[in-house]
Amino acid sequence: MAYDEVLADRIREVLAEVDGVTERKMFGGLGFMVHGHMAAAAASEGALMVRVDPAAGAEWVDGESVRPMEMGNRTLNGWLLVARDELEDDSSLRTWVSRGVAFVQALPPK
Template sequence: MPDWELADRIRYALATQGAVREKKMFGGLSFMVNGKMVVSVRRDGDLLVRIDPRRSGELLAVSGARPAEMGADRPMGDGWISVGPEATATGEGLSFWLGVALEYNARIRNEDG
């Protein structure tokens, strides 16, 4: 089961985003904005964040971030980061990662037309 408290905090933070949908996927509860995944609350308490692959190196340097894996030793690629619970425990930490994900979401949405 995902961290329901974190899921509630994300619901609240995304309330002004318009078309938000929740979907069970990636071993947790994913939040979609305008049809594209932004973040997923995972069973282990981590937050899976969809990021701009060009920012991967920069964002992996942030405390609590590491490359995302789908199962044991199966990297998800540069567009995905796992963020440990300690990095999202504060409102500031969660806001940072949601901001990163929403910025990329808006850009790919605009590129899609």
């Protein structure tokens, strides 16, 4: 299933002031890279994939709106899937995308 174009546009607005942002289509979604590291992605069904510090990410998982990202039978360490209902207001989206940006900005550039 294709990614949500409206969500992608909203993510672009959040990232407008961030340096080093590029976009890449992958896994049926649209990834947003910061200096070569994927920070977030617009996924199917209006969900957001976001990269976070694995230690901090566990505290945000609620099992419903926020859960660990899975691909096949594998859980992706440091990735969360945030459901559409958690992203309804711009403030919530900004919070989640900012978490991804903060994490990847701490990594060495690719």
